[in-house]
Amino acid sequence: MSPADLALVALAVPFAGVALIAVAGRHPNLREAVTFGVSITLFLVVFSLGPAVIAGERPAATLFEMLPGLPLRLQVEPLGWLFAMVASTLWVVSAAYSVGYMRANKEGNQTRFYACFAGAIGAAVGIAFAGNMLTLFLFYEALTLVTYPLVTHHGDDEARRGGRVYLGFLLGTSIVFLLPAMIWTWSIAGTLDFRPGGLLAGRLEPAVAPVLLALYMFGIGKAALMPFHRWLPAAMVAPTPVSALLHAVAVVKAGVFTVLKVVVYVFGVDTLAALGGAEWLTAVAAFTIVAASVVALAADNLKRRLAYSTVSQLGYIVLAASLLTPLAVAGAALHLVAHAFSKITLFFVAGAIYTAAHKTLVSQLDGIGRRMPWTMGAFTVGALSLIGIPPFVGVVSKWYILQGVVQAQSWVAGAALLASTLLNAAYFLPIVHAAYFKEPTGEPHGEAPLPMVIALTLTAAGTVALFLFPGLPLAFARSVAGM
Amino acid sequence: MSSLATHFPALLVVVPLIAAPLIVAMRSGLAGWLVSMAVAAATAAMSVTLLAQTTASGAISYALGSWPPPWGIEYRIDAASALVAALVALIALAVAPYSRRSALAEVGPEREYLFHALMMLCLSGLLGMVATGDAFNLFVFLEISSLSTYVLIALGRERRALTASIQYLLLGTVGATFYVIGVGLLYLVTGTLNFADLAPRLAALDDLRPVHAALGFITAGIGLKLALFPLHAWLPNAYTFAPSAVAAFVAATATKVSIYVLMRIYFSVLGARFVFADLPVGEILVALSIAALFVASATAIAQRDLKRLLAYSSVGQIGYITLGLGLATHAGLTASLAHLVNHGISKGAAFMLAGAMAMRLGGTRFEELAGVGRTMPVTSFALVIAGLSLIGVPGTAGFASKWALVAAALEAGRPWIAAAVLVSSLLAVAYVWRFVECAYFQEPPRAHPPRGEAPATMTAPALALTALVIAAGLHATPVLESARLAAGALLGTGR
Numbered sequence: 001m002s003p004a005d006l007a008l009v010a011l012a013v014p015f016a017g018v019a020l021i022a023v024a025g026r027h028p029n030l031r032e033a034v035t036f037g038v039s040i041t042l043f044l045v046v047f048s049l050g051p052a053v054i055a056g057e058r059p060a061a062t063l064f065e066m067l068p069g070l071p072l073r074l075q076v077e078p079l080g081w082l083f084a085m086v087a088s089t090l091w092v093v094s095a096a097y098s099v100g101y102m103r104a105n106k107e108g109n110q111t112r113f114y115a116c117f118a119g120a121i122g123a124a125v126g127i128a129f130a131g132n133m134l135t136l137f138l139f140y141e142a143l144t145l146v147t148y149p150l151v152t153h154h155g156d157d158e159a160r161r162g163g164r165v166y167l168g169f170l171l172g173t174s175i176v177f178l179l180p181a182m183i184w185t186w187s188i189a190g191t192l193d194f195r196p197g198g199l200l201a202g203r204l205e206p207a208v209a210p211v212l213l214a215l216y217m218f219g220i221g222k223a224a225l226m227p228f229h230r231w232l233p234a235a236m237v238a239p240t241p242v243s244a245l246l247h248a249v250a251v252v253k254a255g256v257f258t259v260l261k262v263v264v265y266v267f268g269v270d271t272l273a274a275l276g277g278a279e280w281l282t283a284v285a286a287f288t289i290v291a292a293s294v295v296a297l298a299a300d301n302l303k304r305r306l307a308y309s310t311v312s313q314l315g316y317i318v319l320a321a322s323l324l325t326p327l328a329v330a331g332a333a334l335h336l337v338a339h340a341f342s343k344i345t346l347f348f349v350a351g352a353i354y355t356a357a358h359k360t361l362v363s364q365l366d367g368i369g370r371r372m373p374w375t376m377g378a379f380t381v382g383a384l385s386l387i388g389i390p391p392f393v394g395v396v397s398k399w400y401i402l403q404g405v406v407q408a409q410s411w412v413a414g415a416a417l418l419a420s421t422l423l424n425a426a427y428f429l430p431i432v433h434a435a436y437f438k439e440p441t442g443e444p445h446g447e448a449p450l451p452m453v454i455a456l457t458l459t460a461a462g463t464v465a466l467f468l469f470p471g472l473p474l475a476f477a478r479s480v481a482g483m
Numbered sequence: 484m485s486s487l488a489t490h491f492p493a494l495l496v497v498v499p500l501i502a503a504p505l506i507v508a509m510r511s512g513l514a515g516w517l518v519s520m521a522v523a524a525a526t527a528a529m530s531v532t533l534l535a536q537t538t539a540s541g542a543i544s545y546a547l548g549s550w551p552p553p554w555g556i557e558y559r560i561d562a563a564s565a566l567v568a569a570l571v572a573l574i575a576l577a578v579a580p581y582s583r584r585s586a587l588a589e590v591g592p593e594r595e596y597l598f599h600a601l602m603m604l605c606l607s608g609l610l611g612m613v614a615t616g617d618a619f620n621l622f623v624f625l626e627i628s629s630l631s632t633y634v635l636i637a638l639g640r641e642r643r644a645l646t647a648s649i650q651y652l653l654l655g656t657v658g659a660t661f662y663v664i665g666v667g668l669l670y671l672v673t674g675t676l677n678f679a680d681l682a683p684r685l686a687a688l689d690d691l692r693p694v695h696a697a698l699g700f701i702t703a704g705i706g707l708k709l710a711l712f713p714l715h716a717w718l719p720n721a722y723t724f725a726p727s728a729v730a731a732f733v734a735a736t737a738t739k740v741s742i743y744v745l746m747r748i749y750f751s752v753l754g755a756r757f758v759f760a761d762l763p764v765g766e767i768l769v770a771l772s773i774a775a776l777f778v779a780s781a782t783a784i785a786q787r788d789l790k791r792l793l794a795y796s797s798v799g800q801i802g803y804i805t806l807g808l809g810l811a812t813h814a815g816l817t818a819s820l821a822h823l824v825n826h827g828i829s830k831g832a833a834f835m836l837a838g839a840m841a842m843r844l845g846g847t848r849f850e851e852l853a854g855v856g857r858t859m860p861v862t863s864f865a866l867v868i869a870g871l872s873l874i875g876v877p878g879t880a881g882f883a884s885k886w887a888l889v890a891a892a893l894e895a896g897r898p899w900i901a902a903a904v905l906v907s908s909l910l911a912v913a914y915v916w917r918f919v920e921c922a923y924f925q926e927p928p929r930a931h932p933p934r935g936e937a938p939a940t941m942t943a944p945a946l947a948l949t950a951l952v953i954a955a956g957l958h959a960t961p962v963l964e965s966a967r968l969a970a971g972a973l974l975g976t977g978r
Contacts, residue, residue, distance in 0.1 A: 065960045067883060072957070138877040145876070152924070160924050164916070171912055175875070176905050183890050183901075 003052040003059030007074050007129050010045045010084065013038060014122030018115045025111035035095045035114050042121070043088040046081070053081045054475055060131055067134065070192060075131030077194070078479040079264070079333055083257045084128035086340045087250050091121050093455045097348055098241040100451035104355045107239060112149060117245070119146040124250040127257065133182050133192040133266065136258060137174070140222070143254055144170040150242045151235045162237035169231035170221045178219025181212060185266060194261060196482070198268020209267070209277030216262045217281055222255025223318055224311045226288040233307040240351025243303060248310055248343035253336055256317040260332055263321045264480060273324040285319035286416035288312065293423035300361050302350045305427060306343065312420060313339045313386065319413055320401045326481040328404020333477035334470075335397035338385065341462045342394055345382035348456035349375050352448035362431055367440030369432075374453050376435045378460035383428035385463045388421055393466035400477075491529045492545035492558040492614050495568060496624075498525055499607035503600045512595030516583045519599045523572065523579040526610065530572040534565040538968060544616070552616065553677035559616030563820065563969035567743040568613045570824050574735040574831045575606050577944045578728055581835055584938050585728035588842055589640045598638060602732065604631040609740045618666045618676045618752070621744065625662065625708070628740075629655045632733055636725040647720035654707055654717040661704025668697040669752070681752045698758065701748055709741035711768075711805055712775030715798045722794035727838025730790060734797055735831030739823050742804055746816070749808075750973040759811040768809030773903045775802030780910035784917060789837050789847040792914055793830065796873055799911070800826045803904065807888050810900070814891035816970035821963050822884035829872035829880055829952050835945035836866040839937035849917070854927035858934050862942060863922045865949040870915035872952045875908050880952045883959030887966075 001009070017038035024031040052059060053076055060075040076084075098117070102110050123146055126139030144167065152163035186192055188208075189199050204212070221228045235247050263269065263278075272278050289312050296308035313335070320332035352375045353359050353368065369376035385392030398417070405413045447453050466473065487494075502522045506515040536543060542561035546552060560568070579602075586598040608628025615621050633655065637648035670676055672693045673684040685694060703714070710718045718738075722730045749758045759765040776799055783795035804826065807819025837847050839862050844851045856863040872879035885904065892901035936942050955962055 064958050066957060067886060068960050068963055134877070141877050145871070149923075155924055160920055167912070167916065168909075171874075171876075172909055175908050175912075176902075179886075180889060180893075180901055180905060183886060183893060187890060187893055 003049055003057055003076065004061045004074075006045055006049050007059050007076050008061050010042060010049070011074065011122065011125050011129060013042045013045060014118045014125060017118035018122070021111060021115045021118055028110065031111060031114060032095075032099050035098075035118065036092070038118060039088065039091040039095050039121075042125070043092050046084045046088045046125075049076055049081060050085070053078055054479065062131075066138070069190075070132065070134045070186070072135050072138070073131035073193070074129045074135065075194065076129050078476040079257065079260060080128040080130070082333060082337060082473060082476045082480075083253060084125050086253065086337050087121060087124045087128070090245055090249050090340060090344055090459070093458050094241055094245040094344065096451045097244065097351070097455035100449040100455070101239065101241050101351050101355055104449050104452075105239070107153070109153065113153060113239070116146050116149050117242075120150065120246055120250055124254055127254045130194075132194060133185065136261065137178065137182060140254065140258065141171070141174060143251060144174070147242070147246055147251060150246065151238045153239050153242065154237065159237050162234045165234035166231045169228055173219050173221030173228050176219070177215045181215035181219050184212060184215070194265035196265065198264070198271045199266055201268040201271045204267070204271060204275060206275045206277070209272065209275040210280065213267065213272070213277050213281065216266070217259065217284075217318070220255050220258045220262070222251055223259045224252060224255060224288075224314050225284060225318055226291060226311070229288065229292065229311045232311055233304050236301075236303040236307050240303070240347060240354060243307075244344050244347035244351065247307070248347050249340045252310060252314055253340060256314050256332070256336060259318050260321050260329070260336075260480070263324070264329060269324050269326075269329060278322045278324055281322035282319060282410055282413055285315045285322055286412050289315035289319060289416045289420045290423070293420050293427065297423060297427045300363055302353070302360060302362050302365075303347070305362060306346050306350060309386065309424070309427065310343055313343065316401060316417070316420075319416065320404055323404045323408040323410055323413060325404045325407040326483050327400055327407050330477040330481040330483060331397050331400030331402075331404050333480045334400055334473055337466065337473045338393040338397040338463070341459055341466060342382045342385040342392070345378050345456055345459040345463065346386075348452065348459060349379040349382070352452045352456060355452065356448040357442070357445045364441075365431060366434050366438035369435035370440055371445055372447050374447055374457055376432070378456040379435070380432050381460040381463055383432060387424045387428060391467045392463045393470070394463070396467060396470050396474075488532060490545070491533055492543055492560050493547060495526055495529050495533070495572075496558075496607055496611040496614055498522055499603045499610065503603040503607065506596055506600040506603065510596055512583070512586070512592055512599070515596040515599030516579075519582065519603055520579040522603060523575040523606070526606065527572040527576040530565065530568040530610075533560050534569045534965065537562045537565040537972075538965065542972065553675050553680035556620050557616040557677055557679070558614045559679070560614060561969075562965070562972040563743065563746065564613045566820060566824065566965050566969045567740060568610055570739060570827045571606070571609050571613065571736045574732060574827060577831060577835070577948045578602075578732040581731070581838070581941050581944045582728035584842065584941050585726055585838055589726040590638045594638070598635070598726070601631045601635050602728070604628075605635065605732070609736055612740050612744060616678045618669065618678065618681065619663075620676075622659065622663045622666060625659055625744075628737065629659060629708075632729070632737060635729040635733075636721050638729070639724040639726050641724055643720070644724035647724040651717040651721045654714075658704045658707030661700045661707070665697040665700035665704060668693045668700070678747065678751050682754060685752065685757075686754060694753070694757075695762070698753060698762070698764070702745070702764065705741050705745045705748070709738045709745065709805075710798055710801055712771050712779060712798060712802060715775075715779065718798060719791055719794040722797065722834070723788060723791045727834070727841055731831050731834035731838060734793070734834050735827040738797065738801055739827050742801070742808070742819075742823060746808060746819075746973055750975070755811060755974060765809045765811045768805050769900065772802040772806035772809055773900070775799055776806070776903060776907035777910065780907055780914065783914040784910065786914075786917075787849050789840070789849065789852060789918060790834070792917060793833050793837060796911065796914060797830055799907070800830065800873065803885070803888060806900065806904070807891060810891055810895050810897070812891060812895050813967075813970050813974055814887070814894050816973060817963065817967045818884055818887035818891045820969045821887050821966035822881075824962050824966065825872070825880035825884045825955060828948060828955060829869050832945060832948035832952055833866060833869040833873070835941070835948060836862050836869060839941045839945060842937045842941060843933050843935070849921045850928060852918070852921050853925035854922070856922035858927055859936050861936055861946070865946055867915070867919060868949050869952060870918060872956065874911040874915055878953065878956045880955035880959070880962070882956050883963060887963060
């Protein structure tokens with residue numbers, strides 16, 4: 001099978017999974033087997049595309065014309081492969097976690113849950129492999145809609161309210177800002193095909209650049225740039241596996257991935273640097289990083305704290321992209337991977353604590369490390385990785401971003417990173433301290449069900465493995481940055 | 484066959500016209516239903532053939548009774564009329580199989596055949612308005628379609644259908660009268676009624692006062708019929724209380740044909756320069772359309788009945804169509820015509836699905852629809868898809884025309900219009916989510932709610948139309964290209 005066919009298969013596999021899961025709905029064990037089978041198949045398909053992509057091939061497939069001159073088109077490039085790889089790898093792990101979580105918490109409507117989950121991954125693959133902005137937009141909106149039933153899974157008033165905020169921010173920003181940005185781009189360039197060096201290169205007037213960039217950046221609500229970040233904490237009403245895979249990995253990474261795509265392949269790093277239209281973005285991203293960290297510091301609900309931490313960490317990626325230096329762009333691509341593994345671990349832990357101990361607040365976690373040693377060990381690993389301490393992967397991406405900061409001589413960015421590192425430590429380490437050094441309270445309990453513990457241990461181990469062997473993501477990230 | 488095909492412009496109108504008395508003569512609901520399906524299929528086949536012909540080789544002129552124009556009545560099918568005729572016939576084809584169960588439940592078996600006969604008359608009238616090239620003949624067909632619609636609405640199951648019908652009758656008659664006054668003025672100053680003959684004679688006139696008056700009368704009259712904001716007062720009641728099949732058919736076609744008529748009069752008779760450059764009609768249309776986008780869409784959010792919500796949504800969506808017309812550019816007119824088709828399909832599907840719910844649950848008030856996502860999962864999901872098309876989510880038909888409209892506004896150098904289009908889409912999100920939250924977040928009202936979908940003759944055509952909404956969204960080029968050709972035909976720049 002040619003690489004282009006493999007790209008099409010990668011897109012088809014999760015959507016076929018949706019159908020199979022729906023068919024198998026009456027038999028839970030079979031249904032979960034389907035999820036495993038499909039997620040592993042997707043992982044293998046995406047993985048097998050890797051060698052061709054790193055060798056410089058750009059497998060492409062044009063499906064049909066959506067609008068005149070604007071076909072539905074797939075093209076696999078290094079950044080997209082990296083995103084698809086992260087999403088499909090973590091889908092396998094979170095499939096195990098979901099089975100444990102959904103059954104232990106006796107959640108309803110599980111068939112809908114697993115079907116939408118597969119659909120969300122399919123949309124993420126569509127975003128990752130989109131060959132033009134219109135294709136990306138199609139799957140971007142599909143991702144919002146297919147995750148809506150997941151966010152509102154519990155179907156109560158709180159879920160409905162959360163769903164409104166979720167949908168309002170994501171659909172609203174994409175319709176009001178992102179769509180006109182695309183149409184504007186199309187009217188300037190006559191194409192929306194992603195191009196190395198930027199499809200707008202040489203066609204953009206200096207006065208237009210900052211406005212168009214602003215439409216894109218605020219239009220990509222999934223990147224949670226302030227002030228359009230509130231959907232992310234609102235989405236925490238979802239069951240924890242959703243928060244873990246979708247709101248720490250697939251959905252938010254689709255956002256920052258789109259940011260990177262726009263900066264690298266729509267504007268072009270050099271074009272944007274020459275026009276000087278991205279300074280304001282550095283400032284907004286820096287503000288987002290610090291402000292979200294401060295909010296996280298004050299949040300007592302564990303998932304809410306993690307959500308604001310995510311907003312802040314997404315800011316890192318937007319900040320790095322806005323610096324417009326090769327090292328920073330490579331750092332942004334790496335941080336997409338690093339944050340995914342670290343943050344999914346933390347969410348897995350939050351869900352494990354909820355399942356085993358029915359606790360949701362940071363202030364309830366005294367001494368929990370003694371009752372759930374594996375879980376809190378993984379939490380410590382994830383937290384240290386996000387603070388940027390070796391031997392965990394977070395330090396690798398941070399290192400690259402910092403090099404980019406130096407290259408760009410952006411002291412705003414440097415200050416924001418420094419402040420955020422301290423704030424990260426301030427909102428994560430007290431949890432670790434309390435978990436290990438305070439006396440346990442309440443009813444005794446043990447670890448969460450085994451599949452959940454295995455999943456969070458695997459992702460925690462992943463952060464170590466990626467620190468020790470960063471070669472593969474590094475190669476792809478450098479390729480994105482044209483290094 | 485080819486000799487038969489040359490008569491398609493007339494047969495398109497004559498076949499349903501003859502079918503109506505035929506059905507009355509047979510006095511059988513079943514026979515009427517079968518005939519109406521056959522006629523709908525025939526008109527659909529003819530209109531698609533005509534669309535292909537005009538696309539390939541330009542406008543077709545047909546002299547009725549072999550009297551050459553301008554002395555006889557000319558039927559003239561160009562890219563624009565063929566496109567609208569195809570929409571009308573296609574919707575008729577979808578509604579025809581659907582209409583039986585709707586008529587049996589809402590009108591009753593003893594009067595069912597009359598229902599089918601009236602639907603045929605309405606179809607004939609709408610297709611006649613599209614096919615004719617004669618201003619007075621158009622009035623005749625306008626009245627045929629209107630009178631049949633008044634009766635069809637009055638057949639609705641609630642007594643309020645009668646007041647809805649009277650309301651529409653009064654306003655519709657005012658509209659038709661205004662139109663005929665306008666045409667009379669044009670006839671007075673030119674002595675002709677043929678569109679193609681009128682245009683050069685009007686252009687040669689020195690005293691423009693009667694023409695100004697004619698423009699005013701026709702705009703207001705047809706504006707009433709197309710529910711141009713704020714002349715839409717008749718529409719919500721008419722769509723809400725009409726039998727489901729009528730609501731679906733009329734909502735998807737009647738206002739669209741009226742918009743076509745307005746375009747035809749503006750561009751082919753009065754001339755774009757007179758209407759849009761010499762007079763501020765474009766500005767007025769833009770202002771009223773933008774008001775419609777916001778006021779009608781916001782009103783839709785507050786409704787407590789799904790059909791009524793969809794009706795107010797129609798007023799808002801018509802605003803997008805008249806907005807493109809108001810831009811008066813090729814791109815604007817293309818967007819307008821594309822949205823005319825795409826919204827017709829989407830709203831037709833939405834009303835058919837709402838009708839299927841009314842069939843099972845006894846009504847479409849939101850109390851009655853609570854939990855319908857569980858009791859009628861297929862219908863509810865399809866209605867969500869139709870709703871996404873009303874919002875303009877990519878992958879649905881509504882996206883393509885919204886894209887075209889925003890691009891047209893930007894091309895015309897009017898970014899604020901583009902912004903209004905996009906921001907008003909958020910109101911559509913809000914009213915579509917009224918239904919979503921009602922269908923999926925609420926418990927069904929009774930302990931043992933009626934489970935299961937509506938009969939297949941209702942569900943299947945509605946789902947087919949919903950599938951078309953997705954197909955026209957993923958592959959929007961055919962509609963947009965046809966719309967581009969149609970806009971060219973109206974502007975006289977193309978075929």
